[in-house]
Amino acid sequence: MSDVSLSLLIFGLTYLLIITERIHKTIIALFGAALMIALGIVTQEEAFYSHEFGVDYNVIFLLIGMMVIVNIVRETGLFEVLAIWTAQRSDAQPFRMLLLLAVITALLSATLDNVTTVLLMAPVTLSITKRLDLNPVTFLLVEAMASNIGGTATLVGDPPNMMIASKAGFGYLDFLVRLGPIAVVILTVFLGSLWWLAGRSMRVDSSLRDTVLTLRIEDAVQDRGMLRRCVWLLIIVNTAFCAHGWLRLEPATIALLGASLFMLFGHRRGSSGTAEELSYLTEVEWKTIFFFIGLFILIGALVKVGVIRRAAELLVAYTSDNPAGTTIAILWGSALLSAVVDNIPYVAAMNPLIVDLARSRHPSLIDQPALLHQPDILPLWWALALGACLGGNATIIGASANVIIVDLARKAGYGISFWQFARIGVPVTIGSMLLSSLYLWWLFL
Incomplete structure (x- = not known):
């Protein structure tokens, strides 16, 4: 059996077992990733050290760092403060x-990135739904x-956009002007559809609602000194992002x-020292974290044997003479x-x-920027960005944010199936x- 067939078989069975x-x-x-290495489809060196075929440590350490920050901030009561503010601003409806x-969430994702955003927003959501005795699953999925x-x-906002910008020579404003409008339209339609998906069935007990509306934000703060330090550190970290x-x-x-x-300056004063700091x-x-490591190696094997590139070539090959197609x-x-x-x-x-x-x-064009910005080439970049970023909404493993949300829900006692x-x-x-197709057709085609 060829490496291509073997890698597709392992990936397919892994995906099937994840679904079931x-x-x-x-x-x-992890088992699928280990098989890819043991069978020589990717070497151990490629799996652990290759930028092209191996683990994306930028994602791994971003997740670890943000999880530590969230664990520390949770102790300050900041998430409860934000939950009460959100509930009161929306009249606890x-x-x-x-x-x-x-x-x-959408605004923060455009400013930071979707992984960081859901790590910050999920604890707020879990806190507010707990106070109102609501099932948080719909909130987290949304x-x-x-x-x-x-x-x-x-x-x-999303790593694929950074990669496209680097290759095509686009700037921040190029993305904001070209993709900002359609993102707003999609978000608006998405929010409008939520009433039919979930809004009609959402009810909250009037006594719980009245209780939340009378809560004082000051009472949710568990450690004012720790909160002040953490807020300043959050501002510094988010500004750096x-x-x-x-x-x-x-x-x-x-x-x-x-x-x-955060571990040096954000923890409680007078704490037990190293043991508490390491508890974070x-x-x-x-x-x-280990799910992502396994997934990166599995996908890296598909990249190495050419499956991903072949799929990409097929997308282009049959319509290469038809710009709209x-x-x-x-x-x-x-x-x-x-x-x-x-993605x-x-x-x-x-x-x-x-x-x-x-x-x-x-x-005949030699100048690279001029070549990549030709009228018939520009829509291809934006189509790639829209498809790669928005396609992740379809499944649990389609985007890193989805995986994190599902695991945080499970940790809180709420399972979300594939x-x-x-x-x-x-x-x-x-x-x-559909909306993106209409937008690209109207804008370019």
Whole structure:
């Protein structure tokens, strides 16, 4: 059996077992990754050290750093403060809270990134729904999808956008002007559809509502000194995230620096010392971390044997002489593939294909920026960005934010199955692609 067939078989069986949920997804992902290495499809060196085929440590350490920060901030009562503020601003009406949380999540994702955003927003959501005796699952699912929609709007909102910007020579304003409007439209339609998806069934006991409306924010603060220190540290960390390009620091480095500062200065004064400081590390969601490690190796094997690139080539090959057809094929094909595999290696495979297509269409152009910004090439970049970012809403493993939300819900005692996520995610993704198709047709075609 060839490496291509073997890697597809292992990945397919792994994916199938994740869907059935008979065995925990972390165990399955690690076993599949170990098989890829043991059978020589990827070497151990490639799995652990290759930027192209191995573990994306930028994502891993971003997650670890932010989980440590969230664990420390939780002790200050800040999430309860934000939960009470959100409830009171929405008059403790469940559907209004859902809309407000979704909008805040989308805005934060456009400013930071979707992973950081859901790590910050999920504890607030769990706190507010607990106070009102509401099931948080719908709230968390909506936030995961809002984070992916919001992240689509800007260069820094989602890693695929950063990769496309680097290859095509786009700036921050290019993404904001081109993708910002359609992200707002998609988010608006998404929020409007929530009434039919969940809003009509949302009810809260009037006594609980009255209790929440009379809560004093000051009473939720557990340690004022610790809260002040943590708020200042959060401002510093989030400012660094926004300016990471200027600082020339990867988000993972900022998250680790931030986590170290929080452990040094954010913990309670007079605490028991090293043991308590290290407890923040033991509370990291290590099952989630190892799931991502296994998933990265599995997808890296598909990249190495050429499966991802071949899929990308097929998207372009059959429509290469038809600019409109190529644009729509890349949009929908990117969404489909991003729902199944990580969008980062997929975009890495697609970028050079679009460059090659540009050269074949305009062989006389030597200037690279002019070549990649030709009127028939520009829509391909935006189709790739929209499909890769929004396609992740379809499944649990389609985006990092989805995996994190599901694991945080499970930790709080609320299971979210693959199909439960897909029942909302697939229609949202199809609707997003339809709106994106109309937008690209109106804008370029």
